[in-house]
Amino acid sequence: MLGGGWPRGGLSEVYGPRSSGRTSVLYASLGAVLQKGAAAALVDAESALDARRAEQAGIPLRQLLWVCAGQGQTLKSTELLVSAGGFELVALDLGDSVPHLPTTAWIRLRQVAQRQGTVVLLAAGFPLAGSCSATSVHLQQKNVDFGRQACARFRPRFGVDDHASARVVAHPPLVTALASSVSLERGRRTAEQAAHCSLVFQARERAGASGQKSGHVLGDEAPGRQGATREHSRPM
Amino acid sequence: MRIACAHAPQIALQSVLRGLTEPHEREAPIALAAGPGERALLLGLTRSARLAGACLGMTVTQARAMVPSLRVMRARPADGDAAQAALQDLGLSFAPRIEAESGRVFFQVGDLGSLYPNEQAMSQAIQARATQLGLAVRVAIASSKGLARVGTRAGEIVILPETAGAAKARLAGLPLTVLDLDEETRQVLQHWGIKTVGELASLPGPEVTLRLGAAHFHRLANGIDAEPFLPQPPADAIEEGTEVDYPIESWEPLSFLLRGLLDRALQRLACRSLACAGLILRLKLAPRGFDLREIALPSPTREASILLQLVRLDLERRPPDTGVVGMTVLIRPARVRSTQLDLFRPAGPAPERLAATIARLSALVGPEHVGAPRMVDNWKEEVMALDPAMVEPAPRPANQGEPLANSSTGHQAQATLGIRRFRPPRDIEVLIGPSGPAALRGKETTARILVAAGPYRINGEWWAGGGFCREYWDVHASDGALYRVHQDRETSRWYLDGYYD
Numbered sequence: 001m002l003g004g005g006w007p008r009g010g011l012s013e014v015y016g017p018r019s020s021g022r023t024s025v026l027y028a029s030l031g032a033v034l035q036k037g038a039a040a041a042l043v044d045a046e047s048a049l050d051a052r053r054a055e056q057a058g059i060p061l062r063q064l065l066w067v068c069a070g071q072g073q074t075l076k077s078t079e080l081l082v083s084a085g086g087f088e089l090v091a092l093d094l095g096d097s098v099p100h101l102p103t104t105a106w107i108r109l110r111q112v113a114q115r116q117g118t119v120v121l122l123a124a125g126f127p128l129a130g131s132c133s134a135t136s137v138h139l140q141q142k143n144v145d146f147g148r149q150a151c152a153r154f155r156p157r158f159g160v161d162d163h164a165s166a167r168v169v170a171h172p173p174l175v176t177a178l179a180s181s182v183s184l185e186r187g188r189r190t191a192e193q194a195a196h197c198s199l200v201f202q203a204r205e206r207a208g209a210s211g212q213k214s215g216h217v218l219g220d221e222a223p224g225r226q227g228a229t230r231e232h233s234r235p236m
Numbered sequence: 237m238r239i240a241c242a243h244a245p246q247i248a249l250q251s252v253l254r255g256l257t258e259p260h261e262r263e264a265p266i267a268l269a270a271g272p273g274e275r276a277l278l279l280g281l282t283r284s285a286r287l288a289g290a291c292l293g294m295t296v297t298q299a300r301a302m303v304p305s306l307r308v309m310r311a312r313p314a315d316g317d318a319a320q321a322a323l324q325d326l327g328l329s330f331a332p333r334i335e336a337e338s339g340r341v342f343f344q345v346g347d348l349g350s351l352y353p354n355e356q357a358m359s360q361a362i363q364a365r366a367t368q369l370g371l372a373v374r375v376a377i378a379s380s381k382g383l384a385r386v387g388t389r390a391g392e393i394v395i396l397p398e399t400a401g402a403a404k405a406r407l408a409g410l411p412l413t414v415l416d417l418d419e420e421t422r423q424v425l426q427h428w429g430i431k432t433v434g435e436l437a438s439l440p441g442p443e444v445t446l447r448l449g450a451a452h453f454h455r456l457a458n459g460i461d462a463e464p465f466l467p468q469p470p471a472d473a474i475e476e477g478t479e480v481d482y483p484i485e486s487w488e489p490l491s492f493l494l495r496g497l498l499d500r501a502l503q504r505l506a507c508r509s510l511a512c513a514g515l516i517l518r519l520k521l522a523p524r525g526f527d528l529r530e531i532a533l534p535s536p537t538r539e540a541s542i543l544l545q546l547v548r549l550d551l552e553r554r555p556p557d558t559g560v561v562g563m564t565v566l567i568r569p570a571r572v573r574s575t576q577l578d579l580f581r582p583a584g585p586a587p588e589r590l591a592a593t594i595a596r597l598s599a600l601v602g603p604e605h606v607g608a609p610r611m612v613d614n615w616k617e618e619v620m621a622l623d624p625a626m627v628e629p630a631p632r633p634a635n636q637g638e639p640l641a642n643s644s645t646g647h648q649a650q651a652t653l654g655i656r657r658f659r660p661p662r663d664i665e666v667l668i669g670p671s672g673p674a675a676l677r678g679k680e681t682t683a684r685i686l687v688a689a690g691p692y693r694i695n696g697e698w699w700a701g702g703g704f705c706r707e708y709w710d711v712h713a714s715d716g717a718l719y720r721v722h723q724d725r726e727t728s729r730w731y732l733d734g735y736y737d
Contacts, residue, residue: 028651047605065608201654
């Protein structure tokens with residue numbers, strides 16, 4: 001969709017509401033860069049990193065520089081990292097927080113990134129960088145897949161409708177996939193070209209994965225539900 | 237075997253002068269006093285002070301009467317030790333094995349012939365290196381230790397030939413003072429009318445030995461010396477220190493002094509082809525007490541600016557209680573890291589610069605918030621740990637990673653679904669319906685539940701006491717988010733773990 005990836009030496013942003021897939025995009029970008037052998041860092045405003053999911057996304061955790069910066073320190077931390085030079089990607093995960101930052105701060109960050117040739121990738125709930133961003137991608141949740149095992153209280157809006165009445169014990173993972181529509185708000189390609197793009201994020205947790213610790217996962221023992229005790233391996 | 241001797245005359249005075257950073261300060265009349273007070277005797281004088289009329293052995297008051305502009309500095313054992321250690325580092329910069337004595341260092345230079353056109357050039361290089369270390373030395377190269385020692389008393393640079401006969405001829409014209417005779421022998425020889433080394437050498441050896449017992453000096457005068465070269469292992473740590481007359485309470489003057497100490501220490505490290513792997517800063521506080529702090533370095537470095545920055549960050553994070561009247565820097569040496577850049581992978585950040593950046597980030601957000609995440613062998617999903625960040629280049633991956641998104645048909649791509657954790661898990665109220673969770677209410681969200689998948693029950697750590705039992709649910713809430721919640725089966729309380737994103 002982006003026609004070659006995130007622009008080097010520029011500020012890019014991925015935004016969308018909760019469960020739209022912005023964190024998954026961030027993980028995938030970090031994983032791709034780190035697996036290539038380049039350096040990458042993650043500035044996390046909410047300490048929301050899930051190490052297991054990050055590793056499943058291809059991030060070699062030992063090589064990731066993770067900075068849990070509180071409010072008011074995120075941009076400064078990002079600037080420090082970008083200024084150090086040598087980082088191919090510095091990801092700034094703002095999550096749901098909405099920092100009150102002046103436009104000059106984004107301009108300064110863009111200039112530093114341009115000087116160092118670093119990709120600065122911002123993930124947030126809203127578009128924050130405005131015209132300072134070279135690429136702006138808007139994600140919107142499109143479909144959620146619970147697999148075949150989910151109990152629906154109401155008729156779902158998206159996807160899961162055939163098994164709405166099923167009320168069974170789910171195997172991990174409970175959510176198996178999330179699909180999001182992607183629209184390119186700013187970038188080299190036009191919005192029309194990107195209008196039909198979509199991303200599918202698969203949960204890679206699987207029971208019985210090799211090399212992982214096995215344990216007891218008990219089924220629902222509530223009356224009226226399946227009470228069988230099941231034994232699965234639980235991924236770490 | 238060719239042995240070089242570097243001699244730092246008045247090393248006590250030189251050790252004090254090393255602390256003066258400006259050249260014009262060294263040119264001023266300076267005296268080194270043995271202790272505090274005006275009655276302390278002078279131990280050393282600079283050339284300008286001697287020319288102005290001050291003499292060794294005067295008290296401070298007498299010297300000041302002669303030279304009103306005389307600057308008197310006090311002798312400190314630490315300074316002398318540092319200068320002596322610097323002299324040893326001078327030797328180590330040319331040879332792996334050295335032998336040191338007070339004010340002198342000996343080292344073998346026989347193998348350096350391929351690096352320098354002649355021994356004169358070698359001696360000049362030794363002097364130049366000493367100047368970098370803040371020392372002024374005399375250099376002599378001879379075939380033995382004793383002859384080299386004699387040579388350093390004869391001039392700034394003295395090269396004694398390898399054969400005994402040629403060395404004897406070279407020494408013949410020198411006064412007897414170069415042999416450093418004891419007072420009694422010197423008086424006897426003076427009485428005999430012996431004034432030069434050549435005259436002493438011409439005396440019959442057995443007779444001189446019989447009458448004076450100075451066989452060693454007679455052999456030296458003949459260019460013969462059998463004093464063995466006994467190499468010593470170098471000191472592990474490098475220490476530099478200084479003291480000031482008044483307490484310093486701000487960073488600016490402190491950094492000025494610290495910069496000088498670090499520069500000198502790093503010069504000494506460079507002499508040994510080593511780098512700084514760690515730093516211990518010992519601040520002497522006014523009126524009493526010490527402040528000891530250790531600066532850890534993720535990667536060995538020889539950059540004074542980086543060390544200074546790390547010290548500054550440490551001092552800003554934890555300033556000393558009172559003014560500083562002295563400081564000592566103890567540097568832990570390590571081998572210089574040698575890296576070979578890979579042709580087929582991007583160059584990462586320079587380790588030294590990354591180390592400084594990590595230190596600055598640690599100062600900004602706290603050291604417990606910077607590092608590399610690590611999964612922990614624990615049954616609870618949210619548990620993870622933080623390791624120190626890796627500043628060395630990562631090993632080359634065995635296979636190239638997957639691209640950002642595997643392109644499949646048309647305009648659809650796939651990636652791994654991530655989850656955002658709330659740390660710690662948030663308390664939340666969950667309304668339970670006949671078929672499971674029906675609604676959420678909490679600080680993070682208040683919504684109806686459209687789809688709920690679960691429960692996925694985990695119990696663990698019962699074998700270690702304080703076990704837990706949780707039931708996990710993935711719920712699709714009416715606000716559009718996919719939350720992961722769990723109920724603690726022991727307390728029946730619900731927690732919001734995070735949401736898929």
